[in-house]
Amino acid sequence: METTSQCSSIRHLVIIGNGMASHRLIEALVKQPTRPQCITVIGAEPTPAYNRILLSPLLAGEMQPDALTLRNAAWYADQGITLILGEKVDTLDRAHQTLTTDSGRTLTYDHVVLATGSRPAMPNIPGIELDGVHGFRDLQDAAALEAIALQGGNSVVIGGGLLGLEAAEGLRKRGNNIHVSVLQRSERLMNRQLDTTASHLLQNTLTQRGLNIVTGAQLVRLEGDAQGQVTSIHLADGRxxxxxxxxxxxxxxxxxxxxxxxxxxxxxxxLVDEYLTTSDPAISALGECCQFNGATYGLVEPIWRQVEVLAATICGIATPGYKDAPSATKLKVSGITLYAFGPTQPSAEHEVLSYRDIERGDYRRVLLRNGEIEGAVLYGDTALGPWYFKQALAGSNLNDCRQALLFGAADAEVLLSAASENSSVSYANSSHPTPEAA
Incomplete structure (x- = not known):
């Protein structure tokens, strides 16, 4: 059921956080004639919002810091928005609708949006507080890692997901005398996005570049010297x-x-409802800091959809509310392109179609259930990924173009069209190789 918010009467909107979600919301609000009369944005970092996705190429020396900035401070002023940087909100007094920052600044509000983001999940192990232990979430972290890369030594990255691999590659590219290891608790890299074959392809490529990949690695403690500087890591298997x-x-x-x-x-x-409203109707939450129906968020696609709903709600525009939806993940790990959605491993009910071109380094695997795509993993050439995802969302029965699925959307569309017209189309003379059914 659609609803119309009464938030269009908001005089003073305060957005706590100046990250990517916050900035996307601001960009949406300034386009609306019913935007709040006064908007204040408070960011704990000293710089305006920037693209955190580009921290890895920044670390690698492939970009300059200015290239990450989404809008400079002058833009906020031009939009009539008050931008407060380098201050963290310490307290939120709901009874009096005021907030106070760590500088002692106090503001009153009619409505607050919490867009405070997230922080690295730090393992609860001995030694985690030692010097030399860092996260990788902001510009300050990127600067610290750049100094580490230039100094050289033995750097160990904990985490074999996208962020960990990008951090490891950034260190390797930036440093001249640095040895980088990646520890992954699972038996394969990016186990939430990739199947075993794609993960092994990725690991082989990164190993050839000089990274030391250690899988099945359970971290138990960090060890340091007398000065409190980290010197080694210990794994559960004794390594x-x-x-x-x-x-x-x-x-x-x-x-x-x-x-x-x-x-x-x-x-x-x-916790938020479908309109991103918290348990206090005068406060909303957005992005990585919020939780909806048991889910938290780290990818931009669902957060951008949250922004659309929240902007409409704040401006008094009818909206059906936010709903979680399937997402496809297009990733670029150090120049290696990946596209994936759905299950990473097949069940007994899946038909598996796979294709691999060893010379080009391309790999595609599609999971079908009763002729419908339920999942896909693409490594290297990912051009077909969005078409697969579109067919999966539509619930298209692709039995009639099964033989063409791995080689081109155009081929598949021709067969689907022909089948719908009850035409007799033969694919026997195609120059494409036959897909391998696993």
Whole structure:
């Protein structure tokens, strides 16, 4: 059921956080004639919003810091928005609708949006507090890692997902005398996105580039010297690796503490309804700090959909509300392109179609159930990925173009069209190789 919010009468909207989600919301709000009369944005970092996705090429020396900036401070002023940087909101007084920053600044509000993002999930192990242990979430982290790369030594990255691999590759590219190891708790890299074949292809490529990949690695403690500097890591199986620095990139934790201390309902994140409203109707939450129907968020696609709903709600525009939806993930790991959605491993009910071109380094695998696509993994050439995802969302029965599925959307569309017209089309003379059914 659609609803119309009464938030169009908001005089003063305060957005706490100046990350990518916050900035996307601001961009949406300024386009609306019913935007709040006064908008204030408070960011804990000293710089305006920037693209965190580009921190890895920044670390690698492939980009300059200015290239990450989404809008400079002058743009906010031109839009009539007050931008406060380098201040963190310490307290949120819901009874008086005021907030106070760590500088002692106090503001009143009619409505607040919590867009406080997330922080690296730090393992609860001995030694995690040692010097030389870093996360990789912001510009300050990127600067610290750049210094590590230039100094050289043994750097160990904890986490074999996208962020960990990008951090490892950035260190390797930037440093001249640095040895980089990646520790992955699972038996394969990017186990949430890739199947075994694609993961092994990725690992082989990164190993050839000079990274030391250690899978099945369960970290139990960090060891340091008398000065409190990390010197080594210890694994559950008894292995020990030298480490002059350790980078934690093993997931994120929502920054929900401000909402929790203000008495909002929280679990892992700040709980919101389909309109991104918290347990206090005068407060919304957005992005990585919020939790909806048990889910928290780390990818931009669902967060961008949240922004659309929240912007409409704030401006008093009818909206059906936010709903979780399947997402496809297009990733670029250090120049290697990946596209994936759905299950990473087939079940007994799946038909598996796969194709691999060893010379080109391309791999495609499609999971079918009763003729419908339920999942796909593409490594290298990912051009077919969006078409697969479109067919999966539509629930298209692709039995009639099964032989063409791995080689081109155009071929598949021709066969589908012919089948729908009850035409007799033969694919026997095609120059394409026959897909391998696993």
């Amino acid at each position: 020990k690796l030298a480490a002059t620095s350790v980078i934690i990139a093993a997931g994120i934790t929502p920054n929900a503490a401000l909402g929790h201390h203000a008495g909002l309902t929280t679990e892992r994140g700040v």
